[in-house]
Every structure is written in structure tokens, then in C-alpha cells.
Amino acid sequence: MLVHICCSVDSHFFLQKLQHDYPQEKLTGFFYDPNIHPYSEYQLRLLDVKRSCKMLGIELLEGEYDFENWVEAVRGLEREPEKGKRCEVCFDKRFEVSAKKALELGEKSFTTTLLVSPLKSQEQLNRSGEEFFKKHGVEFISFDYRADGGTQDQSRVTKEEQLYRQDYCGCIYGLTMQREQQERLMDEMFSPLSNQILPASIEERLELYIRRNELEDKNIPYKIIREKFLNYRQFSLKIISGKTEVIDAHALFYSTLPRKKAQGRVEFLHNNVGYFNREEILFVTLEHFNSECDLNYKNTKELIFNPPSFKKELKFRDLLRDSNYNLSPIIIVDEIPQTKLTIELDAKTYEDTREKLIDFLQNP
Numbered sequence: 001m002l003v004h005i006c007c008s009v010d011s012h013f014f015l016q017k018l019q020h021d022y023p024q025e026k027l028t029g030f031f032y033d034p035n036i037h038p039y040s041e042y043q044l045r046l047l048d049v050k051r052s053c054k055m056l057g058i059e060l061l062e063g064e065y066d067f068e069n070w071v072e073a074v075r076g077l078e079r080e081p082e083k084g085k086r087c088e089v090c091f092d093k094r095f096e097v098s099a100k101k102a103l104e105l106g107e108k109s110f111t112t113t114l115l116v117s118p119l120k121s122q123e124q125l126n127r128s129g130e131e132f133f134k135k136h137g138v139e140f141i142s143f144d145y146r147a148d149g150g151t152q153d154q155s156r157v158t159k160e161e162q163l164y165r166q167d168y169c170g171c172i173y174g175l176t177m178q179r180e181q182q183e184r185l186m187d188e189m190f191s192p193l194s195n196q197i198l199p200a201s202i203e204e205r206l207e208l209y210i211r212r213n214e215l216e217d218k219n220i221p222y223k224i225i226r227e228k229f230l231n232y233r234q235f236s237l238k239i240i241s242g243k244t245e246v247i248d249a250h251a252l253f254y255s256t257l258p259r260k261k262a263q264g265r266v267e268f269l270h271n272n273v274g275y276f277n278r279e280e281i282l283f284v285t286l287e288h289f290n291s292e293c294d295l296n297y298k299n300t301k302e303l304i305f306n307p308p309s310f311k312k313e314l315k316f317r318d319l320l321r322d323s324n325y326n327l328s329p330i331i332i333v334d335e336i337p338q339t340k341l342t343i344e345l346d347a348k349t350y351e352d353t354r355e356k357l358i359d360f361l362q363n364p
Contacts, residue, residue, distance in 0.1 A: 001025050002028050002098060002101060002109070003029050003113065004032060004111070006033055008052040008164060010114065011029070011049060012158070013154040014116045015027065015053075028061065028107070029049070029059065030062075032063030033045070033094065034064070034069065034093070035067075035169075035170050037171070038188070039065070042065060044202060046062065047210065052161075055161070069093075082119060082169070082174055083119075083120070083121045087124060088128065091125060092128050094112075095129060095132050095140070098110050103136060103137075111140065112129075119169060122146075128140075129142065187200070187231070188202055191203070196310065199232075199352075220360070221361070222358060223357075225355070228352070229353070230349055231350055232350075234253075234255070235346040237344070237346075241340075241341055248301045249333050250303045250332045251345055252314075252330040253313040254317065254349065256329065256348075257329060262278045263343070265339070271288075272288035279329065282329070282330045283331050285335065285336060286332055293308065295308060
């Protein structure tokens, strides 16, 4: 039987149940989910599914990540709610490819781990499956593993196996409406041109789960925990000298301006730091930043497009301010300007949670 797989949270429990109920059935996993966006999220879910299938001894095949074709398929249905018409089109596309893959492999039946997701309509899934049975002759087998406490068992298995537990289905349109209802920043879609890994980003989680797999390969005990913290995202920064000259500048992590704009001058200099006369803003020369952080940037433009890790930025912030609660803008420039300046900084701090990996063999 071919088993279409959407994510490890659904697939691990679902495949365990199938192995128990149908011990003679050869199961082949098929990860085909072009709806997942961004691509880093797709990579993370695939990574966890590979680990899950390896643990269960199940062969896994990966389908094509044809996201652009998926977007075209659901065009006009962007504002449909969860379990609406967009979901039906999404199921149809994934089932179409899954049914063809089953035929290619000589399988006579297929199913999907979407059936176990409490966020999906089993009626919709079954209707799509029946249509493809008529069309392709590949039987869709429906299993209701949610019943009789199945959802609670699934949650237990997820926790025990320390699976990656995403908080959206993968669809950018579903996520947009979900974050609008929650009045939360959709920071999953933030991916800086600099490729800097941001805290609580998908890229940070991907690094964490890659590290988890490495620890497992070495039989090193670990634990994944969650922690609350103050997160930060910077949308834009612009420094204008005089009336028109734009200065290359980089604002360190946790730099904020309440009104997003300030005008004034650097009032005085001390130890390569310029003290602005508004909003507690500090200007730091690139030379000083390089020296204190053991870096070697040639100019600020290079820093903008290839910044250090946010941990290094925080370490430098602590050197200047000596406070874990400081949100003053700290701006790196080639030379500290002596002209009238307009500073436009759009950034946001907000409460968030993130995962943390504890390596039990690592020194504290």
C-alpha cells in the first residue's frame, strides 16, 4: 500500500497503527506536499518524516516540490477557510500524484496520513479518494484512527518521539488567515537577504532538528524543550544625512524606535561611540565593532549583506549597554556622521516561544 505522508506528527502515529493492524502489508511512504511554504519549512518536515520512516523501517519516496503549479491550482481560492474549497483542490492535486505513483509502483491501493489530522475533514478526504478510485482504478483506503482516543494517543506519541510539531498546515494562505485571527506577526515568512538565522525562525528550527539527528546517530541523550522569550524582527532601516544623502548602516538586534522615526544630531563622541540627542540612539564605527567582535568587515555595506549571528550582535550590545533589557537603537556605520540625521527604523519586539536542544553530554 502506498501511504501519502503530510508530516511526521500525523504519519508516525498513523504508520504505527497500520503496521499493527496490517502486519503483512508492505507500506511505502510518499512525501508529496507542494503546498508547504516556505521551502525551509518543507525541508524541515521532510527531514522529520525521513527520521520517522527510518525508525519504523518504512521506505520513503519524495515527490516533486512543484509549489508554483500548486499556487496556480488554488488561484482564486486564497481566502477560503480551512476545510473549504481550497483544501479540496489541494487534496485533489496531492491525491492525483499519489494515485499515479501507486500505479507506477504496481500498487492497487493508497491512503493518506491526512486522515488522522484533527484539522482536516475526513469527509472531504474520502470524497477525493473515491473520485480517484473511479478515475485511476487505485482504491483509496480510509482509516479512522482519530476515534476512541486516537487523537490523544497521537499527541502522546508525538511527545515521546520528540517529533517536530508545526503549528500550521503548511499552506501560506491558511497561515495568513490564522495569523490574522491570532493578531500575530507572520514571521514564518521572514527570510533575510543576508541569510542571517533569526531566533524562532524556521531556519533555526531546521538547524536544531539536524543537530538532533546527529546526536541520535551518535547515541547521545538529548531533550527538546520550549522556552518563552522576547523576539525581534526588523523590517527596514534608512539613515539620511542632511536632506538626501543615504548612509550605509546596520542596526543591531533589538534596536527599536517607538515612532519609527527620529531626527537630530550626534551630540558627543566617546570611545568610538556617538551619542545621538534623541531616543537613546548610539552610533558605533565599523572599526570599533570589528575590534570588539573579532570581525574583519571592510565596510558597512558588506556587514549589511553578511551580518554575524544574532548571538554575536547581542554580545556586542551587552558590552555597550550592560543590560539584558536594553532596546536602544545601536547603529553601525563606517564613520560617525556630524550632520543633521533622519533615522527611519521599522522593527518589532514581541513575546514568542522557541525550541531549545539540551545535549546531556555537553558541559553546562
